Amino acid sequence: MARRRQIYEGKAKILYEGPEPGTLIQYFKDDATAFNAQKKGTISGKGVLNNRISEHVFTLLGNIGIPTHFIRRLNMREQLIRQVEIVPIEVVVRNVAAGSLSKRLGIEEGAQLPRTIIEYYYKDDALGDPMISEEHVLCFGWAAQDELHDMADMAIRINDFLTGLFAGIGIRLVDFKLEFGRIWENDYPRIILADEISPDGCRLWDMQSGEKLDKDRFRRDLGGEVEAYQEVARRLGLLPEGADNAVLDLESHRKRRGK
Numbered sequence: 001m002a003r004r005r006q007i008y009e010g011k012a013k014i015l016y017e018g019p020e021p022g023t024l025i026q027y028f029k030d031d032a033t034a035f036n037a038q039k040k041g042t043i044s045g046k047g048v049l050n051n052r053i054s055e056h057v058f059t060l061l062g063n064i065g066i067p068t069h070f071i072r073r074l075n076m077r078e079q080l081i082r083q084v085e086i087v088p089i090e091v092v093v094r095n096v097a098a099g100s101l102s103k104r105l106g107i108e109e110g111a112q113l114p115r116t117i118i119e120y121y122y123k124d125d126a127l128g129d130p131m132i133s134e135e136h137v138l139c140f141g142w143a144a145q146d147e148l149h150d151m152a153d154m155a156i157r158i159n160d161f162l163t164g165l166f167a168g169i170g171i172r173l174v175d176f177k178l179e180f181g182r183i184w185e186n187d188y189p190r191i192i193l194a195d196e197i198s199p200d201g202c203r204l205w206d207m208q209s210g211e212k213l214d215k216d217r218f219r220r221d222l223g224g225e226v227e228a229y230q231e232v233a234r235r236l237g238l239l240p241e242g243a244d245n246a247v248l249d250l251e252s253h254r255k256r257r258g259k
C-alpha cells in the first residue's frame with residue numbers, strides 16, 4: 001500500500017493518512033529513545049518486531065473484549081488503525097518494583113508489589129512527562145471521570161491478561177505503559193486502547209534468569225537489544241526457531257502457519 005500524507009511523527013512511530021476517512025497508517029521505526037529522548041539511538045529491526053508483537057497482543061486483547069484502534073497489519077512495518085483523539089495521559093501499570101518507582105521510593109528493584117499500582121503521567125516531553133494524580137486529570141480536563149474509570153478498568157483487565165500470557169512463556173511482566181484515545185459514536189466519546197504494546201513500553205524479565213528482554217537493555221547500555229526483542233517474539237510464536245535476523249521475512253512465516 002502506497003504511503004499517504006504524513007500526519008505526525010513521534011519518537012518510535014510515524015502516522016500517515018489512511019486509505020479511508022477515520023483511519024491512519026502507523027509505521028514502526030527503528031529509532032530508540034530513553035529518558036524523555038535525552039538518549040537516542042537505533043535498534044536495527046526493532047520496528048518490524050514491535051509491529052508484529054503489538055499486532056499479536058492487540059488482536060488477543062480484542063478477542064477478550066478490549067476495544068482498540070488496531071484494524072490489521074499491512075506489511076512488515078505498518079498497521080492500519082482507527083484515528084483517535086489521544087488522551088494526553090500515559091497509564092503505567094506496575095506489578096514489580098523497577099525503574100522510577102524504585103528510585104523514588106527506595107524500593108529494591110525486583111521486589112513484588114503487595115498489589116498492582118496504576119500511575120498517571122502527563123504526556124509532555126518538554127516537562128519530562130511528569131507524574132500526576134487523578135485530581136490533576138480532572139482539574140485540567142484531560143479526561144472526564146467516567147473516561148478515567150474506563151482507562152483504569154481496562155488497564156487492570158489488560159494487566160491480568162498479559163500477566164498470564166507472558167507467564168505462560170516464562171516471562172515476568174514487571175510493568176508497562178498504555179495510551180488511550182477517544183472515538184466518537186453518535187456524538188458520544190468512547191475510550192479505546194491506542195498506541196502499541198511491545199518491549200518498547202513493557203518491562204519483561206525472564207522468570208528463571210531475571211534477564212531483561214525489553215528497552216531497558218538500551219536504557220542501561222546492556223547491549224543485545226534486538227536479540228531480546230527477538231526472544232520475546234520467538235516465545236510468543238511469532239518468529240521461527242533459530243532465526244537470528246530481526247528483519248527476516250515474518251510474512252512468509254505467518255503464511256506458513258496459516259495466520
